[in-house]
Amino acid sequence: MRIVTGPTDRVVIVGAGLAGLACALHLAAAGRQVTVVERESVPGGRAGRLSANGYEFDTGPTVLTMPELIAEPMEAVGENLGDWLELTPLDPAYRAYYPDGSTLDVRTDTTRMAAEIARVCGAREADGYLRFVDFSRRLWQLERDHFIDKNLDTPFDLVNLNLLKLLGMGAFRRLQPKIGEYFRDPRTQRIFSFQAMYAGLAPHDALAVYAVIAYLDSVAGVYFPKGGMHAVPKALAAVAEKHGVTFRYDTTVERVTTANGRATGVLTSGGEHIRADVVVLNPDLPVAYRDLLPPRRRLRRLKYSPSCVVLHIGSSQAYSKIAHHNIHFGTAWKGTFDEVIRKGLLMSDPSLLVTNPTHTDPTVAPHGRQTYYVLAPTPNLEDGPIDWRRGMDKRYADELLGVLEQRGYVGFRDGVEVQRIITPADWADDGMAAGTPFAASHTFAQTGPFRPSNMHPTLPNVVFTGSGTQPGVGVPMVLISGKLAAGRITGGVA
Amino acid sequence: MTTPSRESDLVELVDDQGGSTGTASVRDAHEAPGMLHRAFSVFLRDPSGRLLLQQRAAVKTRFPLRWGNTCCGHPVPGEDITVSAGRRVAEELGFTPEAPLREVGVHVYFATDPVTGRVEREYDHVLLGEVAGGITFRPDPGEVARLRWVSIEDLRQELAATPESYAPWLDGVTERLATHLDATPSSPSSPSAPLPSPPSSPSAPPSSSPSSPSAPLSSSPSPSSSSAEGTGGR
Structure with missing residues (x-):
């Protein structure tokens, strides 16, 4: 296994996403001096938080599986998951709704x-x-x-x-x-x-x-953390802080500085140079190469996963028959994948995920109110060059609300008190390649050892972590990627 | 449900007077700089004078979810344009109008789609069909997201207020229709329900649409043998 050569005492991690946080904990456990530099004022990265009119919305993943993978970095520093997070198992994990009117509970x-x-x-x-x-x-x-x-x-x-x-x-x-x-x-x-x-x-x-x-x-099993998914990065960051990791929030990294073929630290937009023996990059890998690292002549061309539109809705309407996670399948199946992935079009017969966090934790909304997270798969910006600005976001949101009303969410429009629409254009603005939060797709050629490596090809002390590198996309995978990145530095794991 | 690709269907190329000059595939006609070709835009109108608009389906390659006139397309080269258009209405809306469609004007326009880089140069025949009230439509979900009725006054106001919600040709074809209706103030099929006539002056210039410079086509069309197959949609 390749490992970082030279001194590894001081490590700067760019980005407090789930992978960056897991990496920080494993490094702290191995006695490294760790500084996490984060653009936002809170940890989480894609697992972020949006607050509006008393509603709290999780902006990223909503389906939490494998809590033992959250426990793992905590245990590395001798902490117990149960002391930091309250997890509720969801039963059912999902409720599936089919076009013939039948439903199936996934237990x-x-x-x-x-x-x-x-x-x-x-x-x-x-x-x-x-x-x-x-x-x-x-x-x-x-x-x-x-x-x-x-x-x-x-x-x-x-x-x-x-x-x-x-x-x-x-x-x-x-x-x-x-x-x-x-x-x-x-x-x-x-x-x-x-x-x-x-x-x-x-x-x-x-x-x-x-x-x-x-x-x-x-x-x-699928779990929901009390306070919402954002409680996960908050807990990981709190544990890290307790164990000596320094956090620099509201600090944007402009670039990685190099000298004599090695990284020497990072330069912030405020002009400060933070020196480091090793730099770990948690931003989306292609964007880290593009924006933070010295230019390279030949960048690998990647194929990206489809993207999604997410509606965050605060509502006065409750639906007693739904579960926490609800999957509404359209009639088309193979055709839907073809439209979104091969043809780069919006779905003609949408399949949607509707998550209702207040179903499990009413505290994320004002009293008696509901939150809904509606996810519609869409093409990424490379496969489907849709202009999401100039009103397209609102038109598509309106289309989705219409679909939900047809699928049984009676009076859904009338209940809407707060609505935030996130489109591929917003994902791109947040620094995600091809405007997708799901990173490079897991084709055979982009999986396992063929996925972009978590080590820089020429800078021996630059390591990557997150969904764009190995092993891949999803909360379990990025938590593992944090550990793998730490292993490149300590030589300790796997 | 997906629409079959119409890229290889033929369209009829025309000169700037609307005279036929040959045919080209949909793909070739829309590649920059574009070739002027014949198209139609249909409005269906109910007895109270309201017009039927369609919201283009989300799955459309061009201008998804924008509102347009009732239906539009390219005629089969050589076929009577109202026959092609009537068939297209039936395909998209699941309804066959009883009264024949009438041509009420022509809108020549040029538009580029900044997203796809495709170019539209159309000689667009504006067709009007009078229909009874209370019709049930069965629109093809691969083509149409929604339908709604709107008075022409309201439509013109909305077009001025939020042009980005509408297909780029709608303003022009609506103005052609308005000019026609101003010249013939009462609706022939419903004399009992007089059309609320807009207060616009009949001397308004016919090409008030900002997106309709009727520039003569400079590129020479390439005539090819015409073969009648399928009505191309837009």
Whole structure:
């Protein structure tokens, strides 16, 4: 494994995203002097916070899985997750709504989930589900221990007995036919394969290795932190501060300074030079290369995941029949992926995620009020050059509100008290390449050792962390990427 | 539901007097600098004089979710334009007008789409169809997001107030229609419901639209053999 050469005592981490925070904790645990420099006045990065008229909105991820991965960096400094975060398991993890009017609750207790599937789809489908749970659990364990939780320098790092095991499990075939081996009903097929979208791919294009995402959120459990998702970065930052990490908020880094082929620190927009032995970069990797590092002649061209429009809605309307997370599938399935990913168009028959945080934690809204987070997949700015300014954001939001009213959210428009619309143009303004918060897609050529490395090719003391590098996108993956980045510096892990 | 690609359909190229000069594919006609070609813009009007507008579907490649006239497209080269347009109305709205469509004017316009880099140079025949009240439409969701009725006065005010919510040709075709209606103040199909006539002066210049310099086409069109296939939509 490549590691940072030379002194590594003083580390500057640019960006207090989840990966930067996890990295800071692992480095503090290894006795490094760590300074985190953050542009915003709060930690979180993409897992940020938006406050308006007494409503509190999580701006980034809303689905929290694998709390043990939050516990891991805390335990590194001897702290317990339970002392810093109050997590509520969501039951159901999701409620799925299908165009035929039926609904399916995704329960993470496999016995109850099998019963739910038997009720909606019949006993044979429930049997397939139980076989899928076995398959995806083995897949996750193999992938996690030998491929995800590991710094990979070359494809040869993959070649071990476990690779043969993965091959034997069909993990490198396509996800859609693999799912078809376990599920016959189109409704269960959808609920266990739509997660490929998070990896930036349609289920018929994604590798079966991504069945692990379905495992993480449909089998391993979904949680909600008291106070909202933003409580996670707040807790990680508080633990880090307690253990000696210095935080410099409201401080923008202009660039990484270099001398004699090494990074020497970072220069802030205020003109201050913060010296460091090692620099860790948490901003979106392509943007870090573009804006913070010395120009390189040949930049690798990446293929990006689709993006999304998010509506943050504060409302007087409550819907007693919905769950915390609600997935509304349109009639089209393959066609929807084709529109968004291949053709670069908006969905003609939208599939939407509607999260209702006040369902679990009423304190994130004024008394008696509700918050809704509506996510609609859209093309990223490279695949679908849509001009999101000049009223397009409002027109699309209005279209989505209309869809929600048709899908059963009666009187949704009338209940809206606060509305914030986030489009790919806003993601781009926030420093995300191609205007997508989902980073480079997980095609085979951009996965594992083929994903952009977390070490700079020429500067031996510049390390990357976050969704744009290894292992990939999603809260569990970026927490692991923080640990992998720390491992490049300490040589300590994996 | 997705619309089949119409990029290879043929459109009829015209000179600046509307005379036919040949055909080209939709793709070629819209590549910069663009070739002037024949198109139609249909307005359906109810007995009270209101016009039917369509909001273009989110999935459209050009101007998604903007509001336009009832329906528009490119005629099949050589076919009567009202026949092509009637078929297009039926395809998009799931409704076939009983009374024939009438031409009420022509709007020649040039527009560029800064996002896609495509160019529109259209010789746009504005067609009017009178329909009964209370019609149920079954719009194709791949084409149409929503429909609404609006009086021409309200439409002109909205176009002036929020032009970015509308397709770029709507202002021009609405002005052509208004000029026609000013000249023939009563609606032929509904004499009992007189059209509330706008107070605009009949001497208003016909090309008041800012986006309609009827520049003569300078690039020479390339005639090719005409083959009748499908009505191209815009």
